Amino acid sequence: MGSLAGFLLSITGSVAARVLTSLGIGIFSxxxxxxxxxxxIASAQSAYGGLSGPALEIxxxxxxxxxxxxxxxxFTTRASxxxxxRMRPL
Numbered sequence: 001m002g003s004l005a006g007f008l009l010s011i012t013g014s015v016a017a018r019v020l021t022s023l024g025i026g027i028f029s030x031x032x033x034x035x036x037x038x039x040x041i042a043s044a045q046s047a048y049g050g051l052s053g054p055a056l057e058i059x060x061x062x063x064x065x066x067x068x069x070x071x072x073x074x075f076t077t078r079a080s081x082x083x084x085x086r087m088r089p090l
Contacts, residue, residue, distance in 0.1 A: 033079030041072045 048068065051059060059065075 030079060030082070033082060034076070037072070037075040037079055040075065041068075044068055044072075 045068075048059070048064070
């Protein structure tokens, strides 16, 4: 009976360690990817804000602002999906 209890405790400990490790990696990777996406978005916004006059009007008419929004949403979605895949316990 004692060896069975020891065996069950050893299995439970290794499973718990794997779950905690995978959660830590998932949270860390999500934080890193969202930080990267945020800096990329800020860089694009500053470049977009640097335009003036007719160039800005042409860029706005061509829909670059909406394209930036779609691309930013894609980066954020990719970061979220990547983190979710890594957060799976086993």
